[in-house]
Amino acid sequence: MTIRSLALRSGATSAEDHRVILGALLGSAEGEALDRRSGLFHDRGTADLSGSDMTATIAPFVVAVRGASATHQGTYLVASTEAVEVELEDGPAEGDRVDLVGVVIRDDTYDDSGETEAEVRVVDPDSDETYLPLFEITVPQGATAGEGGIDWPREPGAALAQNIADRRDYTSVAGGVVRVPDTASRNRMEEVTDGTLAYVTSSRDLYVREGDAWVTVAGPEHEIRRPRIVSGLVLNVSADELVEDPNGGDYYRGSAAVTFKPGTFEETPAVLITGVSSVPGNLREMTSILRSKDGFTIRFARNTRTSFTVSWMAVERTEETIDMGPPEAAAAE
Numbered sequence: 001m002t003i004r005s006l007a008l009r010s011g012a013t014s015a016e017d018h019r020v021i022l023g024a025l026l027g028s029a030e031g032e033a034l035d036r037r038s039g040l041f042h043d044r045g046t047a048d049l050s051g052s053d054m055t056a057t058i059a060p061f062v063v064a065v066r067g068a069s070a071t072h073q074g075t076y077l078v079a080s081t082e083a084v085e086v087e088l089e090d091g092p093a094e095g096d097r098v099d100l101v102g103v104v105i106r107d108d109t110y111d112d113s114g115e116t117e118a119e120v121r122v123v124d125p126d127s128d129e130t131y132l133p134l135f136e137i138t139v140p141q142g143a144t145a146g147e148g149g150i151d152w153p154r155e156p157g158a159a160l161a162q163n164i165a166d167r168r169d170y171t172s173v174a175g176g177v178v179r180v181p182d183t184a185s186r187n188r189m190e191e192v193t194d195g196t197l198a199y200v201t202s203s204r205d206l207y208v209r210e211g212d213a214w215v216t217v218a219g220p221e222h223e224i225r226r227p228r229i230v231s232g233l234v235l236n237v238s239a240d241e242l243v244e245d246p247n248g249g250d251y252y253r254g255s256a257a258v259t260f261k262p263g264t265f266e267e268t269p270a271v272l273i274t275g276v277s278s279v280p281g282n283l284r285e286m287t288s289i290l291r292s293k294d295g296f297t298i299r300f301a302r303n304t305r306t307s308f309t310v311s312w313m314a315v316e317r318t319e320e321t322i323d324m325g326p327p328e329a330a331a332a333e
Helices: 015-023 183-188 220-225 319-324 327-332
Strands: 049-052 055-058 061-066 075-080 084-087 097-107 116-122 130-139 164-166 177-180 197-200 205-210 213-218 229-237 241-243 251-259 270-276 283-292 295-302 308-315
Touching: 015 075, 055 130, 061 097, 061 130, 075 097, 075 116, 084 116, 164 183, 183 197, 205 220, 213 220, 229 251, 229 295, 270 283, 270 295, 283 308, 295 308
Parallel strands: 177 197
Antiparallel strands: 049 055, 055 084, 061 075, 097 116, 097 130, 130 164, 197 205, 205 213, 229 308, 241 251, 251 295, 270 308, 283 295
16 A cells, blocks of 8 residues: 555554554654664663673663564564563583574564564574664673673663673654763664754763764753853053154053953963054054963053053864964964
8 A cells, every 4th residue: 555544434554554654753764765763762771781690681661673574564662661581591612602682573474483572582683584682792601590690780770791782772753852871872873864863861962963973063062162262351451661762663562461260261272352442553563472271461562652442352272273274373373
């Protein structure tokens, strides 16, 4: 059927219709128009791992799993309302074994498996077609429950040992923000289309996907990347130091100190200054000296002792601002 719709009294709605149409409410994946992003809907503790001996325990979760057996199979929505235990086989007699634990969908209509169920277990790559990876676990040679089993996290959410790799991927509703626990989880996201938004809960940063990169648009990292800029005016500045010129061009020098509020800059900023004089030609020169993260000194020369105003701006030095100029300019400063 080309056109499918839910809740029409005049027609029957199949399970496939439900999956295809409900999947339209999920975020898109790179591929065909109907392809949806598989993944977990992240919240605190989503599918966290713990365990003992040879048994893995997966905390509750809600997940979307895109059917991989047929073009219009649609997306399966699965909720695990209680922690699920997955028993792993003993370690091999020789060498280590890698088990992939995930959410597996078996649907005989599409995969000829003879089964119709969703479960959390070790994935069988030879027969399982529709599944979402959760964790990759290296089972050491000879590992058994009686020999201590596997090195599991002490509790759900604790750091994973080197023998366990996190393979959880995340998704969201269409147009929504994909919430992920950390940057590593964001980087694991597959089939990400341009414009996808991802919020990293551990750092409180919001990113947008642009090509092959994640670019911050809000949050602490975004604020760090934006250079801090402060500016001000120094009023009623006058030059009192007479400089005698043998050629008859006597003039006056003066200075004024500017102090930043404590903590404004972590390093010495770039300083730009402009003298505001109502009489053209009276202001001979203007520069800044003794620059530091705490402030700077304005040094100037005028033909007269008439007071005037100095406008200044201090710009934080970041990688972006440093890279803008040619090398010789930075060396000259």
